[in-house]
Amino acid sequence: MQDMNLTDLFVSLTDKVGLNYQFLATGYEAQIWRDGFVTTLYLVVLLIPVSLIFGLLFAACLTSGRLWLSAPVRAFVEITRNTPTLVQLMFSFLVLNTFVSNLVGGAQNNPLTPFFWVVAVVGLHIAALHAEAIRAGIEAVPASTVEAARGIGFNQLQILRYVEVPLAFRASLPAIVNNLINLVKLTTVGNAIAVSEITYASIMVWTQRDNVVELMIVILAFFSLINLIVARVGLWVERKLAVPGYGL
Amino acid sequence: MNTFANNAIVRLEDVHLSFGQTEVLKGIDLTVNKGDAVSIIGPSGSGKSTILRCINALVAPQSGRITVGGTRVDQLTKESERIALRKRVGIVFQQYNLFPHLTVLDNIVLAPTRILGVDRREAEKLARHLLEKVRLVEKANAYPGQLSGGQQQRVAIARALAMKPELVLFDEVTSALDPETVGEVLWVIRDLVRDGMTSILVTHEMRFAEEISDTVVFTENGRVVDRGSPEQIFRNPDNPRVRQFVSGLSGHNAMRDGEGI
Numbered sequence: 037m038q039d040m041n042l043t044d045l046f047v048s049l050t051d052k053v054g055l056n057y058q059f060l061a062t063g064y065e066a067q068i069w070r071d072g073f074v075t076t077l078y079l080v081v082l083l084i085p086v087s088l089i090f091g092l093l094f095a096a097c098l099t100s101g102r103l104w105l106s107a108p109v110r111a112f113v114e115i116t117r118n119t120p121t122l123v124q125l126m127f128s129f130l131v132l133n134t135f136v137s138n139l140v141g142g143a144q145n146n147p148l149t150p151f152f153w154v155v156a157v158v159g160l161h162i163a164a165l166h167a168e169a170i171r172a173g174i175e176a177v178p179a180s181t182v183e184a185a186r187g188i189g190f191n192q193l194q195i196l197r198y199v200e201v202p203l204a205f206r207a208s209l210p211a212i213v214n215n216l217i218n219l220v221k222l223t224t225v226g227n228a229i230a231v232s233e234i235t236y237a238s239i240m241v242w243t244q245r246d247n248v249v250e251l252m253i254v255i256l257a258f259f260s261l262i263n264l265i266v267a268r269v270g271l272w273v274e275r276k277l278a279v280p281g282y283g284l
Numbered sequence: 285m286n287t288f289a290n291n292a293i294v295r296l297e298d299v300h301l302s303f304g305q306t307e308v309l310k311g312i313d314l315t316v317n318k319g320d321a322v323s324i325i326g327p328s329g330s331g332k333s334t335i336l337r338c339i340n341a342l343v344a345p346q347s348g349r350i351t352v353g354g355t356r357v358d359q360l361t362k363e364s365e366r367i368a369l370r371k372r373v374g375i376v377f378q379q380y381n382l383f384p385h386l387t388v389l390d391n392i393v394l395a396p397t398r399i400l401g402v403d404r405r406e407a408e409k410l411a412r413h414l415l416e417k418v419r420l421v422e423k424a425n426a427y428p429g430q431l432s433g434g435q436q437q438r439v440a441i442a443r444a445l446a447m448k449p450e451l452v453l454f455d456e457v458t459s460a461l462d463p464e465t466v467g468e469v470l471w472v473i474r475d476l477v478r479d480g481m482t483s484i485l486v487t488h489e490m491r492f493a494e495e496i497s498d499t500v501v502f503t504e505n506g507r508v509v510d511r512g513s514p515e516q517i518f519r520n521p522d523n524p525r526v527r528q529f530v531s532g533l534s535g536h537n538a539m540r541d542g543e544g545i
Contacts, residue, residue: 184440185383189368189370279384280427
């Protein structure tokens with residue numbers, strides 16, 4: 037009851053300044069819109085760890101010095117960062133997904149949803165960007181520091197774990213945070229394959245209500261807020277990891 | 285030298301090493317006895333640092349025999365064998381090369397805990413003892429970037445000692461330091477040598493080399509030109525090239541003396 041009253045108050049107040057949020061008082065459209073926010077947040081929360089895990093994995097492959105590991109990852113990185121994410125998503129959904137459907141004997145047996153394809157395509161796309169940032173960070177660790185670690189008796193994996201990754205992560209953190217901010221915005225490509233994230237849900241509403249400006253205001257504020265939080269958390273981590281007297 | 289042969293901990297015989305077309309070592313012979321301090325001197329580019337890197341298998345020579353405490357270093361084929369060797373041979377570098385993201389204490393504790401599997405508390409106890417030795421106890425929680433060059437180098441020495449090595453290699457450890465902090469590092473090394481730590485030093489500190497060494501080796505162009513007691517090399521060099529080198533450096537040494545080594 038309390039909620040309804042607040043919604044009604046909001047609708048009448050905004051109506052006075054000429055903004056049309058009347059759909060909020062309805063059941064169906066308000067539900068679609070709320071679910072849109074939830075889906076976008078769900079995508080963001082899922083995609084951040086997915087992109088980071090694969091980014092680290094890709095970077096390890098790229099710097100492994102083993103061609104059978106680095107070459108395929110290098111090819112993937114080049115393709116994914118040089119082509120539009122929207123095209124990748126459509127290709128994945130229309131070509132790969134159809135291929136999978138045929139393999140399992142029809143779309144009704146295909147467990148892969150449009151939501152899955154958004155996570156896969158956007159997650160791996162941003163992972164490729166993370167990988168490049170982390171690779172650059174690893175390569176920026178001075179050869180003399182690595183030699184000292186070898187001289188002490190560390191093996192290759194220990195050097196990576198205790199020396200290279202901690203230093204590389206600090207160096208690449210600003211670039212990683214930038215990638216994450218892009219990731220948040222990239223979730224909107226889901227709308228091309230009918231994943232009902234916030235832009236898709238909004239289109240559903242405004243085609244009925246003709247209230248584009250009203251919804252846009254909220255969408256822009258919503259993304260600004262998420263990315264403000266991402267940037268803040270990034271800054272906090274950066275400060276937390278800052279080493280006194282060291283440039284990174 | 286042969287009379288002490290049984291006591292040798294490091295022996296290089298006819299070691300040849302090239303980087304691509306560049307011949308760096310052209311037949312190095314070197315014997316270091318347990319508990320001795322041996323200084324390798326000579327002009328830049330004579331292969332001094334490369335000799336040290338051969339001893340702990342950071343680089344591999346094309347030919348020749350290298351023996352370190354019973355291990356034929358030149359015959360090691362697996363990285364795990366080289367790692368086993370490096371645990372026994374400490375090395376300290378010109379640029380200190382501390383791990384910048386770790387505190388002084390963690391720099392010293394990392395290798396014993398992660399490589400030797402020493403209990404963290406025990407490793408810290410040893411680390412604090414070593415910091416006392418290098419007179420840096422109060423800096424245990426500082427980061428390398430907060431220390432002067434001389435302090436960083438003393439931490440690097442403590443880090444090498446934490447592995448309880450059989451011998452320590454010092455690669456021009458004072459060359460990157462400003463003159464005021466050279467003394468504090470040499471002071472630490474002098475103590476180590478007096479305690480009987482087998483040490484091989486590549487150095488440009490002639491006055492220091494003369495004071496602490498049991499043997500001084502003069503190298504040039506990848507060959508050992510002369511070797512002998514400090515007295516022989518610095519006071520009565522037979523070899524004309526050594527004589528020329530030593531006399532050319534005397535002025536530089538006099539200046540360093542004034543800085544209070």
